[in-house]
Amino acid sequence: MDKSSFEVKVGLAEMLKGGVIMDVTNSEQAKIAEEAGAVAVMALERIPSDIRAMGGVARMSNPKMIKDIQQAVSIPVMAKCRIGHFAEAQILEALEIDFIDESEVLTPADDVNHVWKHDFKVPFVCGCRNLGEALRRIGEGAAMIRTKGEAGSGNIIEAVRHMRTVQMDIKKLTVLKNDELMAVAKELGAPFALVKQVAETGKLPVPNFAAGGVATPADASLMMQLGAESVFVGSGIFKSEDPAARAKAIVQAVTYYNDPKILAEISAGLGDAMRGIAMEEIPEDQRLATRGW
Amino acid sequence: MTLKNSDITVGILGLQGAFHKHQKMLERLSVNPIIIRYPEEIEKCQGIILPGGESTTMTKLLKSMALFEPLQKYNGPMFGTCAGAILLSTGCDDPRVDHLAKIPVQTSRNAFGRQIESFVAPIQIKDFDSDFQGVFIRAPQFEKIIGTIEVLGRLNQQPVFLKYGNVLVSSFHPELTDDIRIHQYFLNLIQ
Numbered sequence: 246m247d248k249s250s251f252e253v254k255v256g257l258a259e260m261l262k263g264g265v266i267m268d269v270t271n272s273e274q275a276k277i278a279e280e281a282g283a284v285a286v287m288a289l290e291r292i293p294s295d296i297r298a299m300g301g302v303a304r305m306s307n308p309k310m311i312k313d314i315q316q317a318v319s320i321p322v323m324a325k326c327r328i329g330h331f332a333e334a335q336i337l338e339a340l341e342i343d344f345i346d347e348s349e350v351l352t353p354a355d356d357v358n359h360v361w362k363h364d365f366k367v368p369f370v371c372g373c374r375n376l377g378e379a380l381r382r383i384g385e386g387a388a389m390i391r392t393k394g395e396a397g398s399g400n401i402i403e404a405v406r407h408m409r410t411v412q413m414d415i416k417k418l419t420v421l422k423n424d425e426l427m428a429v430a431k432e433l434g435a436p437f438a439l440v441k442q443v444a445e446t447g448k449l450p451v452p453n454f455a456a457g458g459v460a461t462p463a464d465a466s467l468m469m470q471l472g473a474e475s476v477f478v479g480s481g482i483f484k485s486e487d488p489a490a491r492a493k494a495i496v497q498a499v500t501y502y503n504d505p506k507i508l509a510e511i512s513a514g515l516g517d518a519m520r521g522i523a524m525e526e527i528p529e530d531q532r533l534a535t536r537g538w
Numbered sequence: 539m540t541l542k543n544s545d546i547t548v549g550i551l552g553l554q555g556a557f558h559k560h561q562k563m564l565e566r567l568s569v570n571p572i573i574i575r576y577p578e579e580i581e582k583c584q585g586i587i588l589p590g591g592e593s594t595t596m597t598k599l600l601k602s603m604a605l606f607e608p609l610q611k612y613n614g615p616m617f618g619t620c621a622g623a624i625l626l627s628t629g630c631d632d633p634r635v636d637h638l639a640k641i642p643v644q645t646s647r648n649a650f651g652r653q654i655e656s657f658v659a660p661i662q663i664k665d666f667d668s669d670f671q672g673v674f675i676r677a678p679q680f681e682k683i684i685g686t687i688e689v690l691g692r693l694n695q696q697p698v699f700l701k702y703g704n705v706l707v708s709s710f711h712p713e714l715t716d717d718i719r720i721h722q723y724f725l726n727l728i729q
Contacts, residue, residue, distance in 0.1 A: 253673065
Protein backbone atom coordinates (compact mmCIF):
# COMPACT_ATOMS: atom_id res chain seq x y z
CA MET A 246 0.00 0.00 0.00
CA ASP A 247 1.49 3.29 -1.14
CA LYS A 248 0.39 6.42 0.68
CA SER A 249 1.48 9.94 -0.21
CA SER A 250 2.59 9.16 -3.77
CA PHE A 251 2.33 12.05 -6.21
CA GLU A 252 -0.50 10.17 -7.94
CA VAL A 253 -2.55 10.17 -4.73
CA LYS A 254 -1.87 13.86 -4.14
CA VAL A 255 -2.93 14.88 -7.64
CA GLY A 256 -5.88 12.49 -7.28
CA LEU A 257 -7.48 14.72 -4.67
CA ALA A 258 -6.92 17.78 -6.86
CA GLU A 259 -8.74 15.90 -9.66
CA MET A 260 -11.72 15.33 -7.35
CA LEU A 261 -11.94 19.06 -6.62
CA LYS A 262 -12.26 20.00 -10.29
CA GLY A 263 -15.34 21.91 -11.38
CA GLY A 264 -15.86 23.10 -7.84
CA VAL A 265 -15.47 26.09 -5.56
CA ILE A 266 -13.05 26.27 -2.64
CA MET A 267 -14.17 28.89 -0.14
CA ASP A 268 -12.22 30.84 2.49
CA VAL A 269 -13.81 30.51 5.94
CA THR A 270 -12.73 31.89 9.30
CA ASN A 271 -14.89 29.83 11.68
CA SER A 272 -17.05 26.71 11.82
CA GLU A 273 -20.30 28.63 11.14
CA GLN A 274 -18.92 29.98 7.89
CA ALA A 275 -17.56 26.51 7.04
CA LYS A 276 -21.06 25.06 7.43
CA ILE A 277 -22.55 27.80 5.24
CA ALA A 278 -19.92 27.03 2.59
CA GLU A 279 -20.58 23.28 2.71
CA GLU A 280 -24.34 23.83 2.64
CA ALA A 281 -23.89 26.00 -0.46
CA GLY A 282 -22.01 23.18 -2.24
CA ALA A 283 -18.34 24.09 -1.75
CA VAL A 284 -15.98 21.21 -2.65
CA ALA A 285 -13.54 22.29 0.07
CA VAL A 286 -12.96 25.08 2.55
CA MET A 287 -9.81 27.05 3.27
CA ALA A 288 -9.50 27.61 7.02
CA LEU A 289 -7.83 30.90 7.85
CA GLU A 290 -8.10 33.40 10.68
CA ARG A 291 -8.57 36.47 8.54
CA ILE A 292 -9.75 36.60 4.97
CA PRO A 293 -7.38 38.36 2.58
CA SER A 294 -9.26 41.68 2.48
CA ASP A 295 -8.97 41.92 6.28
CA ILE A 296 -5.32 40.92 6.22
CA ARG A 297 -4.80 43.73 3.73
CA ALA A 298 -6.71 46.21 5.91
CA MET A 299 -5.10 45.25 9.22
CA GLY A 300 -1.49 44.95 8.11
CA GLY A 301 1.08 43.33 10.38
CA VAL A 302 2.48 39.83 9.91
CA ALA A 303 -0.04 37.23 8.72
CA ARG A 304 0.81 33.69 9.90
CA MET A 305 -0.60 30.16 9.82
CA SER A 306 -3.98 29.94 11.56
CA ASN A 307 -4.44 28.78 15.12
CA PRO A 308 -4.68 24.95 15.17
CA LYS A 309 -7.68 25.17 17.50
CA MET A 310 -9.65 27.08 14.89
CA ILE A 311 -8.54 24.66 12.16
CA LYS A 312 -9.68 21.69 14.25
CA ASP A 313 -13.07 23.32 14.91
CA ILE A 314 -13.57 23.66 11.17
CA GLN A 315 -12.44 20.07 10.54
CA GLN A 316 -15.06 18.94 13.05
CA ALA A 317 -17.78 21.06 11.47
CA VAL A 318 -17.65 19.79 7.87
CA SER A 319 -17.12 16.55 5.92
CA ILE A 320 -15.60 18.15 2.79
CA PRO A 321 -11.80 18.55 2.55
CA VAL A 322 -10.26 21.28 4.70
CA MET A 323 -7.28 23.26 3.43
CA ALA A 324 -5.08 25.71 5.34
CA LYS A 325 -2.31 28.14 4.49
CA CYS A 326 1.33 28.23 5.53
CA ARG A 327 3.74 31.09 4.84
CA ILE A 328 5.98 30.82 1.77
CA GLY A 329 9.06 28.81 2.77
CA HIS A 330 7.77 28.13 6.30
CA PHE A 331 8.16 24.36 6.33
CA ALA A 332 7.64 24.16 10.09
CA GLU A 333 4.13 25.62 9.71
CA ALA A 334 3.57 23.07 6.94
CA GLN A 335 4.72 20.26 9.25
CA ILE A 336 2.21 21.41 11.87
CA LEU A 337 -0.58 21.52 9.28
CA GLU A 338 0.34 18.00 8.21
CA ALA A 339 0.21 16.86 11.84
CA LEU A 340 -3.31 18.33 11.98
CA GLU A 341 -4.15 16.10 8.97
CA ILE A 342 -5.19 19.01 6.86
CA ASP A 343 -6.25 17.75 3.40
CA PHE A 344 -4.35 20.32 1.30
CA ILE A 345 -1.72 22.90 2.29
CA ASP A 346 -1.70 26.24 0.47
CA GLU A 347 1.79 27.73 0.52
CA SER A 348 0.34 31.16 0.10
CA GLU A 349 1.40 34.67 -0.82
CA VAL A 350 -1.60 35.89 1.21
CA LEU A 351 0.43 35.26 4.38
CA THR A 352 3.66 37.14 5.06
CA PRO A 353 6.55 35.20 3.45
CA ALA A 354 9.01 33.48 5.80
CA ASP A 355 11.76 32.99 3.21
CA ASP A 356 12.59 35.42 0.42
CA VAL A 357 14.55 32.88 -1.64
CA ASN A 358 13.17 29.37 -1.14
CA HIS A 359 9.78 27.73 -1.13
CA VAL A 360 8.90 24.62 0.88
CA TRP A 361 10.29 21.35 -0.56
CA LYS A 362 6.86 19.83 -0.91
CA HIS A 363 8.02 16.34 -1.93
CA ASP A 364 8.92 15.76 1.73
CA PHE A 365 5.27 15.86 2.78
CA LYS A 366 2.51 13.26 2.67
CA VAL A 367 -0.14 15.95 2.36
CA PRO A 368 -0.57 17.61 -1.06
CA PHE A 369 0.24 21.28 -1.65
CA VAL A 370 -1.29 24.00 -3.80
CA CYS A 371 0.80 27.03 -4.77
CA GLY A 372 0.11 30.28 -6.56
CA CYS A 373 1.63 31.42 -9.85
CA ARG A 374 1.58 34.37 -12.22
CA ASN A 375 3.16 32.63 -15.19
CA LEU A 376 4.28 29.23 -16.44
CA GLY A 377 7.81 29.46 -15.06
CA GLU A 378 6.52 30.06 -11.54
CA ALA A 379 3.97 27.23 -11.92
CA LEU A 380 6.63 24.74 -13.06
CA ARG A 381 9.06 25.73 -10.30
CA ARG A 382 6.32 25.00 -7.75
CA ILE A 383 5.46 21.69 -9.43
CA GLY A 384 9.16 20.87 -9.46
CA GLU A 385 9.15 21.38 -5.70
CA GLY A 386 6.21 19.00 -5.41
CA ALA A 387 3.01 21.05 -5.70
CA ALA A 388 0.05 18.82 -6.69
CA MET A 389 -2.16 21.72 -7.71
CA ILE A 390 -1.52 25.19 -9.09
CA ARG A 391 -3.70 28.22 -8.76
CA THR A 392 -3.17 31.45 -10.58
CA LYS A 393 -2.68 34.10 -7.93
CA GLY A 394 -4.81 37.02 -8.99
CA GLU A 395 -4.76 39.71 -6.32
CA ALA A 396 -6.23 38.26 -3.12
CA GLY A 397 -8.63 40.43 -1.15
CA SER A 398 -9.07 42.92 -3.97
CA GLY A 399 -12.47 41.83 -5.26
CA ASN A 400 -10.98 42.78 -8.62
CA ILE A 401 -10.63 40.09 -11.28
CA ILE A 402 -8.09 41.81 -13.51
CA GLU A 403 -4.99 40.19 -12.00
CA ALA A 404 -6.55 36.71 -12.03
CA VAL A 405 -7.32 37.18 -15.72
CA ARG A 406 -3.80 38.45 -16.41
CA HIS A 407 -2.20 35.47 -14.68
CA MET A 408 -4.49 32.87 -16.26
CA ARG A 409 -4.01 34.32 -19.74
CA THR A 410 -0.25 34.48 -19.20
CA VAL A 411 -0.04 30.82 -18.14
CA GLN A 412 -2.23 29.70 -21.06
CA MET A 413 -0.25 31.80 -23.53
CA ASP A 414 3.07 30.46 -22.19
CA ILE A 415 1.77 26.90 -22.60
CA LYS A 416 0.56 27.50 -26.16
CA LYS A 417 3.96 28.89 -27.14
CA LEU A 418 5.73 25.77 -25.90
CA THR A 419 3.58 23.47 -28.01
CA VAL A 420 4.91 24.92 -31.27
CA LEU A 421 8.58 24.84 -30.34
CA LYS A 422 11.08 22.22 -31.43
CA ASN A 423 13.10 20.18 -28.97
CA ASP A 424 16.26 22.19 -29.57
CA GLU A 425 14.38 25.40 -28.71
CA LEU A 426 12.93 24.14 -25.45
CA MET A 427 16.16 24.33 -23.45
CA ALA A 428 16.52 28.05 -24.15
CA VAL A 429 12.91 28.57 -23.12
CA ALA A 430 13.44 26.54 -19.94
CA LYS A 431 16.32 28.86 -19.12
CA GLU A 432 14.18 31.90 -19.80
CA LEU A 433 11.27 30.56 -17.73
CA GLY A 434 13.56 29.48 -14.92
CA ALA A 435 11.75 26.15 -14.95
CA PRO A 436 12.94 22.51 -14.82
CA PHE A 437 13.62 21.25 -18.35
CA ALA A 438 11.80 17.93 -17.90
CA LEU A 439 8.59 19.75 -16.96
CA VAL A 440 8.97 22.24 -19.81
CA LYS A 441 9.29 19.32 -22.23
CA GLN A 442 6.27 17.59 -20.72
CA VAL A 443 4.11 20.72 -21.09
CA ALA A 444 5.33 21.16 -24.68
CA GLU A 445 4.25 17.59 -25.46
CA THR A 446 0.89 17.57 -23.69
CA GLY A 447 -0.16 21.20 -24.05
CA LYS A 448 -1.23 21.41 -20.43
CA LEU A 449 0.13 21.60 -16.90
CA PRO A 450 0.94 18.25 -15.30
CA VAL A 451 -1.37 19.09 -12.37
CA PRO A 452 -4.81 20.74 -12.19
CA ASN A 453 -4.83 24.52 -12.56
CA PHE A 454 -7.37 26.49 -10.53
CA ALA A 455 -8.04 30.24 -10.39
CA ALA A 456 -7.88 32.48 -7.35
CA GLY A 457 -7.63 36.07 -6.25
CA GLY A 458 -10.42 38.53 -7.00
CA VAL A 459 -13.46 36.36 -7.78
CA ALA A 460 -16.54 38.18 -6.44
CA THR A 461 -19.46 37.25 -8.71
CA PRO A 462 -20.84 34.25 -10.65
CA ALA A 463 -19.74 36.07 -13.81
CA ASP A 464 -16.17 36.28 -12.48
CA ALA A 465 -16.23 32.52 -11.85
CA SER A 466 -17.55 31.87 -15.35
CA LEU A 467 -14.88 34.12 -16.85
CA MET A 468 -12.07 32.23 -15.14
CA MET A 469 -13.51 28.83 -16.13
CA GLN A 470 -13.84 29.96 -19.75
CA LEU A 471 -10.23 31.13 -19.67
CA GLY A 472 -9.15 27.61 -18.69
CA ALA A 473 -9.40 27.36 -14.91
CA GLU A 474 -10.49 23.92 -13.71
CA SER A 475 -11.95 25.17 -10.40
CA VAL A 476 -12.19 28.45 -8.54
CA PHE A 477 -11.01 29.64 -5.14
CA VAL A 478 -13.16 32.37 -3.59
CA GLY A 479 -11.73 34.23 -0.63
CA SER A 480 -13.14 37.53 0.49
CA GLY A 481 -15.77 37.50 -2.27
CA ILE A 482 -18.29 35.43 -0.33
CA PHE A 483 -18.16 36.47 3.31
CA LYS A 484 -17.55 40.14 2.46
CA SER A 485 -20.76 40.25 0.43
CA GLU A 486 -24.26 41.14 1.59
CA ASP A 487 -25.73 37.61 1.43
CA PRO A 488 -22.91 35.04 1.68
CA ALA A 489 -25.08 31.89 1.54
CA ALA A 490 -26.90 32.93 -1.63
CA ARG A 491 -23.71 34.18 -3.30
CA ALA A 492 -21.82 31.02 -2.38
CA LYS A 493 -24.54 28.83 -3.91
CA ALA A 494 -24.66 30.96 -7.06
CA ILE A 495 -20.90 30.77 -7.56
CA VAL A 496 -21.02 26.96 -7.17
CA GLN A 497 -23.64 26.80 -9.93
CA ALA A 498 -21.69 29.27 -12.06
CA VAL A 499 -18.61 27.02 -12.04
CA THR A 500 -20.64 24.06 -13.34
CA TYR A 501 -22.71 26.05 -15.85
CA TYR A 502 -19.94 28.50 -16.80
CA ASN A 503 -20.80 28.11 -20.48
CA ASP A 504 -24.52 28.81 -20.13
CA PRO A 505 -25.26 32.57 -20.01
CA LYS A 506 -28.99 31.98 -19.46
CA ILE A 507 -28.39 30.07 -16.26
CA LEU A 508 -25.74 32.60 -15.22
CA ALA A 509 -28.29 35.40 -15.71
CA GLU A 510 -30.79 33.57 -13.51
CA ILE A 511 -28.42 32.80 -10.68
CA SER A 512 -26.84 36.26 -10.72
CA ALA A 513 -30.18 37.95 -10.02
CA GLY A 514 -31.06 39.09 -6.52
CA LEU A 515 -27.79 38.26 -4.79
CA GLY A 516 -27.44 41.55 -2.90
CA ASP A 517 -24.27 43.59 -3.06
CA ALA A 518 -20.94 42.02 -3.95
CA MET A 519 -17.87 42.98 -1.93
CA ARG A 520 -16.83 46.53 -2.66
CA GLY A 521 -13.48 45.78 -4.29
CA ILE A 522 -10.38 47.88 -4.90
CA ALA A 523 -9.03 49.28 -8.15
CA MET A 524 -5.46 48.07 -8.73
CA GLU A 525 -4.25 51.69 -8.89
CA GLU A 526 -5.31 52.05 -5.24
CA ILE A 527 -2.98 49.23 -4.15
CA PRO A 528 0.64 50.43 -3.94
CA GLU A 529 3.15 48.08 -5.62
CA ASP A 530 4.74 47.11 -2.32
CA GLN A 531 1.36 46.05 -0.90
CA ARG A 532 0.47 43.72 -3.73
CA LEU A 533 0.33 40.12 -2.60
CA ALA A 534 0.84 38.50 -6.02
CA THR A 535 4.46 39.65 -6.23
CA ARG A 536 5.36 37.45 -3.25
CA GLY A 537 6.81 34.13 -4.40
CA TRP A 538 10.00 33.45 -6.34
CA MET B 539 -27.55 -7.57 -29.37
CA THR B 540 -23.88 -6.84 -29.52
CA LEU B 541 -22.81 -3.28 -30.05
CA LYS B 542 -19.39 -1.99 -30.92
CA ASN B 543 -17.94 0.56 -28.50
CA SER B 544 -18.21 3.22 -31.18
CA ASP B 545 -21.98 2.63 -31.39
CA ILE B 546 -22.53 3.34 -27.71
CA THR B 547 -23.42 6.68 -26.15
CA VAL B 548 -22.32 6.88 -22.55
CA GLY B 549 -23.19 9.86 -20.38
CA ILE B 550 -20.92 11.13 -17.62
CA LEU B 551 -22.49 13.30 -14.96
CA GLY B 552 -20.56 16.56 -15.39
CA LEU B 553 -21.60 18.64 -12.40
CA GLN B 554 -18.31 18.45 -10.50
CA GLY B 555 -15.33 16.15 -10.00
CA ALA B 556 -13.25 13.86 -12.19
CA PHE B 557 -15.63 13.66 -15.15
CA HIS B 558 -12.97 14.64 -17.71
CA LYS B 559 -10.84 11.67 -16.64
CA HIS B 560 -13.76 9.31 -17.35
CA GLN B 561 -14.28 11.09 -20.65
CA LYS B 562 -10.63 10.46 -21.63
CA MET B 563 -10.97 6.81 -20.67
CA LEU B 564 -14.10 6.33 -22.77
CA GLU B 565 -12.54 8.11 -25.73
CA ARG B 566 -9.62 5.69 -25.54
CA LEU B 567 -12.21 2.92 -25.82
CA SER B 568 -13.73 4.60 -28.92
CA VAL B 569 -16.96 5.43 -27.10
CA ASN B 570 -18.74 8.72 -27.70
CA PRO B 571 -19.16 10.23 -24.25
CA ILE B 572 -21.54 13.05 -23.46
CA ILE B 573 -21.19 15.23 -20.40
CA ILE B 574 -24.54 15.40 -18.63
CA ARG B 575 -25.52 18.79 -17.22
CA TYR B 576 -29.17 18.99 -18.31
CA PRO B 577 -32.08 16.59 -17.64
CA GLU B 578 -32.91 16.04 -21.32
CA GLU B 579 -29.45 14.54 -21.93
CA ILE B 580 -30.13 11.58 -19.65
CA GLU B 581 -32.48 9.66 -21.94
CA LYS B 582 -29.96 9.79 -24.83
CA CYS B 583 -27.53 7.64 -22.84
CA GLN B 584 -27.19 3.87 -23.04
CA GLY B 585 -25.21 3.96 -19.82
CA ILE B 586 -24.29 6.59 -17.26
CA ILE B 587 -21.15 7.13 -15.18
CA LEU B 588 -21.25 9.09 -11.93
CA PRO B 589 -17.70 10.30 -11.25
CA GLY B 590 -15.81 10.95 -8.05
CA GLY B 591 -15.84 14.38 -6.49
CA GLU B 592 -17.70 15.69 -3.47
CA SER B 593 -21.03 13.97 -2.86
CA THR B 594 -22.45 16.94 -0.90
CA THR B 595 -21.67 19.30 -3.79
CA MET B 596 -23.16 16.93 -6.35
CA THR B 597 -26.30 16.46 -4.24
CA LYS B 598 -26.89 20.22 -4.15
CA LEU B 599 -26.46 20.56 -7.91
CA LEU B 600 -28.53 17.45 -8.74
CA LYS B 601 -31.40 18.90 -6.74
CA SER B 602 -31.20 22.52 -7.86
CA MET B 603 -30.75 21.66 -11.54
CA ALA B 604 -33.60 19.09 -11.64
CA LEU B 605 -31.36 16.13 -12.46
CA PHE B 606 -32.10 14.00 -9.41
CA GLU B 607 -35.50 12.60 -10.43
CA PRO B 608 -34.62 11.79 -14.05
CA LEU B 609 -31.54 9.93 -12.82
CA GLN B 610 -33.67 8.07 -10.29
CA LYS B 611 -36.03 6.99 -13.08
CA TYR B 612 -33.18 5.95 -15.40
CA ASN B 613 -33.04 2.17 -15.80
CA GLY B 614 -29.95 1.70 -17.96
CA PRO B 615 -26.54 0.51 -16.74
CA MET B 616 -24.85 2.86 -14.26
CA PHE B 617 -21.34 3.01 -12.83
CA GLY B 618 -20.40 5.12 -9.83
CA THR B 619 -16.86 5.74 -8.63
CA CYS B 620 -16.22 7.00 -5.08
CA ALA B 621 -18.66 9.92 -4.61
CA GLY B 622 -20.64 8.50 -7.55
CA ALA B 623 -20.87 5.19 -5.69
CA ILE B 624 -22.17 7.00 -2.61
CA LEU B 625 -24.88 8.63 -4.72
CA LEU B 626 -25.89 5.24 -6.20
CA SER B 627 -26.10 3.59 -2.76
CA THR B 628 -29.15 3.58 -0.52
CA GLY B 629 -27.66 5.60 2.30
CA CYS B 630 -24.58 6.91 4.07
CA ASP B 631 -23.55 8.41 7.38
CA ASP B 632 -24.17 11.98 6.21
CA PRO B 633 -27.75 13.32 6.02
CA ARG B 634 -26.65 16.08 3.64
CA VAL B 635 -26.20 13.56 0.83
CA ASP B 636 -29.19 12.27 -1.14
CA HIS B 637 -29.14 8.83 -2.71
CA LEU B 638 -30.41 7.43 -5.99
CA ALA B 639 -30.72 3.98 -4.35
CA LYS B 640 -29.70 1.94 -7.38
CA ILE B 641 -27.79 -0.62 -5.33
CA PRO B 642 -28.90 -1.84 -1.88
CA VAL B 643 -25.74 -1.07 0.03
CA GLN B 644 -24.82 1.45 2.71
CA THR B 645 -21.73 3.62 2.35
CA SER B 646 -19.53 5.24 4.92
CA ARG B 647 -17.92 8.48 3.65
CA ASN B 648 -14.19 9.11 4.07
CA ALA B 649 -14.04 5.76 5.86
CA PHE B 650 -10.25 5.48 5.66
CA GLY B 651 -9.69 8.99 7.06
CA ARG B 652 -8.52 12.29 5.67
CA GLN B 653 -6.33 12.82 2.60
CA ILE B 654 -3.17 11.76 4.46
CA GLU B 655 -4.69 8.23 4.56
CA SER B 656 -5.35 8.13 0.80
CA PHE B 657 -3.39 5.36 -0.95
CA VAL B 658 -2.71 3.20 -3.97
CA ALA B 659 -2.90 -0.57 -3.61
CA PRO B 660 -3.25 -3.57 -5.95
CA ILE B 661 -6.68 -5.19 -5.84
CA GLN B 662 -7.88 -8.53 -7.14
CA ILE B 663 -10.87 -8.41 -9.44
CA LYS B 664 -12.97 -11.39 -10.48
CA ASP B 665 -12.07 -12.71 -13.95
CA PHE B 666 -9.19 -10.25 -14.38
CA ASP B 667 -5.95 -12.12 -14.99
CA SER B 668 -3.79 -9.61 -13.10
CA ASP B 669 -4.17 -7.10 -10.25
CA PHE B 670 -5.82 -3.74 -10.81
CA GLN B 671 -4.13 -0.65 -9.41
CA GLY B 672 -6.69 0.79 -6.98
CA VAL B 673 -6.38 4.53 -6.34
CA PHE B 674 -8.26 5.36 -3.14
CA ILE B 675 -8.80 9.08 -2.46
CA ARG B 676 -10.61 9.87 0.82
CA ALA B 677 -12.45 6.72 -0.12
CA PRO B 678 -15.78 5.43 1.19
CA GLN B 679 -16.45 1.89 2.37
CA PHE B 680 -19.38 -0.34 1.49
CA GLU B 681 -21.35 -1.75 4.39
CA LYS B 682 -24.19 -4.22 5.02
CA ILE B 683 -23.75 -6.06 1.74
CA ILE B 684 -26.66 -8.40 1.04
CA GLY B 685 -26.50 -11.71 -0.86
CA THR B 686 -27.86 -10.45 -4.17
CA ILE B 687 -24.89 -8.14 -4.59
CA GLU B 688 -21.88 -9.61 -6.37
CA VAL B 689 -18.53 -8.61 -4.89
CA LEU B 690 -16.20 -8.24 -7.90
CA GLY B 691 -13.19 -6.78 -6.12
CA ARG B 692 -11.68 -6.79 -2.66
CA LEU B 693 -8.85 -5.09 -0.86
CA ASN B 694 -7.74 -7.22 2.12
CA GLN B 695 -11.19 -8.87 2.39
CA GLN B 696 -12.86 -5.45 2.28
CA PRO B 697 -15.30 -5.20 -0.69
CA VAL B 698 -14.35 -2.31 -2.98
CA PHE B 699 -16.02 -3.14 -6.31
CA LEU B 700 -19.65 -4.33 -6.48
CA LYS B 701 -22.22 -5.33 -9.07
CA TYR B 702 -25.98 -5.40 -8.66
CA GLY B 703 -27.92 -6.11 -11.87
CA ASN B 704 -26.67 -3.50 -14.32
CA VAL B 705 -25.19 -1.23 -11.65
CA LEU B 706 -21.47 -1.09 -10.78
CA VAL B 707 -19.88 0.79 -7.90
CA SER B 708 -16.23 1.15 -6.95
CA SER B 709 -14.78 2.93 -3.94
CA PHE B 710 -11.57 3.56 -5.94
CA HIS B 711 -10.82 5.49 -9.13
CA PRO B 712 -10.11 3.43 -12.27
CA GLU B 713 -10.30 6.68 -14.26
CA LEU B 714 -7.08 7.86 -12.58
CA THR B 715 -5.10 4.93 -14.01
CA ASP B 716 -4.18 3.93 -17.57
CA ASP B 717 -5.98 0.60 -17.14
CA ILE B 718 -9.08 0.39 -19.35
CA ARG B 719 -10.36 -2.96 -18.07
CA ILE B 720 -12.99 -1.72 -15.61
CA HIS B 721 -14.44 0.76 -18.07
CA GLN B 722 -14.60 -1.99 -20.71
CA TYR B 723 -16.32 -4.22 -18.15
CA PHE B 724 -18.96 -1.50 -17.76
CA LEU B 725 -19.33 -1.20 -21.54
CA ASN B 726 -19.91 -4.98 -21.68
CA LEU B 727 -22.99 -4.46 -19.48
CA ILE B 728 -24.38 -2.15 -22.17
CA GLN B 729 -23.46 -4.47 -25.04
